[in-house]
Amino acid sequence: MRYLPLTDTDRSAMLETIGASDVDALFVDVPADHYLTAPIEGLPHHASEMAVEKHMRALSKQNLAAADAAFFLGAGAYRHHVPATVDHLIQRGEFLTAYTPYQPEIAQGTLQMLFEFQTQVAKLYGCAVANASMYDGSTACWEAVAMAGRVTRRKRVVLSGALHPHYAETVKTMAKFTEDQIADALPSLTAKPDNAGLIARIDDQTSCVVVQYPDILGRIPDLAEIAEAAHAKGALLVAVNTEPVALGAIKAPGELGADIVVGEGQSIGVGLQFGGPYLGLFAVRDPKHVRQMPGRLCGETVDAEGKRGFVLTLSTREQHIRREKATSNICTNSGLCALAFSIHLTLLGEKGLRALAAENHRLACIAADRLAQVPGVTVLNDTFFNEFTVILPADAREVVRKLAQDKVLAGVSLGRLFPKVDALSGGLVVAVTETTTEEDIATLGRAIEEVLA
Known part of the structure; x- marks a missing residue:
């Protein structure tokens, strides 16, 4: 059976509903010179399973682990x-195939794990509330920018020159659809970050200032100084952390005045894996901003008999209820990577x-x-x-x-x-x-x- 067993009638009805003349009309934004006009040269049309396995093994030997x-x-x-314990536990059947629960009352184990994960991230970041994870650090960074715009009702975003360029590019890509104005810069090869230069770019129209901590050059900026300057202009400070292990040695961004703290959780529990999947972390310092957070939040409660239980407290995308009121385009969390993070951090303490x-x-x-x-x-x-x-x-x-x-x-x-x-x-x-x-x-x-x- 095909994965999407649609009939010609089904397809025609769908095209008519969205106002497209045919399927090709859905790809009109793809430049004509990017279309394939013939099979890819050198790529066989078919091969046996054993031949494909042999070929893929040969390709894998070109990697340097x-x-x-x-x-x-x-x-x-x-x-x-x-630790080997992490891999052993995440491969348990009840975890390995777990998806964000749409029927949370029957997913108590998953909800409890996510609740504990949120608690760990909030403590690590020095914040009041963390969500149940996001795709990765760069998309979490954009979500923080979008959230700052909703909170401040402003459209100007100041990026530190020492923000990871991949994160900056993600923000600029997504801003094309929201009309946010991105003020970016290049890093200066100086021993200390140019806080004065960054602060000078903050004005009364700035929604947020995005600063990496430690930054792309490994330097550790004074977040407290930047936070004070941002707040004086009515802007929020977004702190980005790509190396969570660092927070075992330096102060948590929330303690230094960061309003939104985001980052990449890969360092804890998740291997390099040739680039993914990874784990986005997201937290806010002030509980009043919870309603503007993206993603999902799990909470603790009691059932009708007074027993401890866990619930999906907020599902802020609301894709299954009111999609037009969503705060985020991200519709799930990196559940398995979040579990790995939580297990590893629990083992460390x-x-x-x-x-x-x-x-x-x-x-x-x-x-x-x-x-x-x-x-x-x-x-x-x-x-x-x-x-x-x-x-x-x-x-x-x-x-x-x-x-x-x-x-x-x-x-x-x-x-x-x-x-x-x-x-x-x-x-x-x-x-x-x-x-x-x-x-x-x-x-x-x-x-x-x-x-x-």
């Missing part, structure tokens, strides 16, 4: 050790998270000291957590490519993140976690010395 290299990649996705953060920072300091000894290399940062930027006397993209051939993944080049900005081409963002050994750090130092010699 993080565990098979000296690994220093970061810039929004980090390699951390995920507050003491374990602080110890993990301390080890990350210790190893990063060793790496920064080693790279500072390489002739021609300058460590940009005065402060950092487990990620910092070095300035090379050559195009960092070329250095990264050469080292990758020897299974040394040296970091993420700023030239890759900002390909149109020549002034940033020598920048290399280096990330160090508890999975990095001191031998790996020594290998990286030697390898860069050899390439630059």
Whole structure:
């Protein structure tokens, strides 16, 4: 049976209802030169299951797994050790296929897990309320911008130049549909973030200021100073965190005045997985803003017999009730990744998270000291957590490519993140976690010395 067993009559009725002459009319926005006019060259029309398996295995061997290299990649996705317990528990049948519950009364286990997850995120972020997760950090960032517009009824958004460019691009893409005015900037290669320059761009029409913490260069901005300036103009502060392990060592954004805190939860419980799926986190400091939050919120209550129970307190998209009044385009949560996050954070506890953060920072300091000894290399940062930027006397993209051939993944080049900005081409963002050994750090130092010699 076909997945969508529609008859010709069904299709005709649907097209007539939406006012389309035929199916091709649905794709009118796709440029004509992007249409396929013939089968893709080199792609076979069919193959046996065994042949396909053999071919896919051969392709997979071209990958270089993080565990098979000296690994220093970061810039929004980090390699951390995920305990085997996490994988074991999330593969239980009642969790593995779980979707956001539309009949919450029969999904008490899922609701309780999400309730605990929300509690963990709220405490981690220093906020009053967190939702039941979102797609990933970049889409959560946009949702924060959209929410700030609803709260302030303003349309101007100020982005820090040190916001991850992928997050900035997501915001700019979505803003095309809401007519928000995005005031962005480029990062400055300075030891400290340019807070004064950022604050100078806030005006009386600004809905929110978006600041990454730590930022894309690994620096740690003074959120309290920015929050005070934003609030003086009636704007909200949106803090973006891409490395939640850092919050085991630095103050929570909500404690520093951030009104909305969002980020990527991948570091805790979720492997790199070649880019996804990942986990968006979203929280607000003031409970009065709960009604403007996107996504879903789970709550605790008692049943008719007085027993503890869990409910879907808010379903703010309301896709199954009043879609036109939705606060978000996101219609589900990253349930399995949220579960992995919650299990891992539960295993760590507050003491374990602080110890993990301390080890990350210790190893990063060793790496920064080693790279500072390489002739021609300058460590940009005065402060950092487990990620910092070095300035090379050559195009960092070329250095990264050469080292990758020897299974040394040296970091993420700023030239890759900002390909149109020549002034940033020598920048290399280096990330160090508890999975990095001191031998790996020594290998990286030697390898860069050899390439630059």
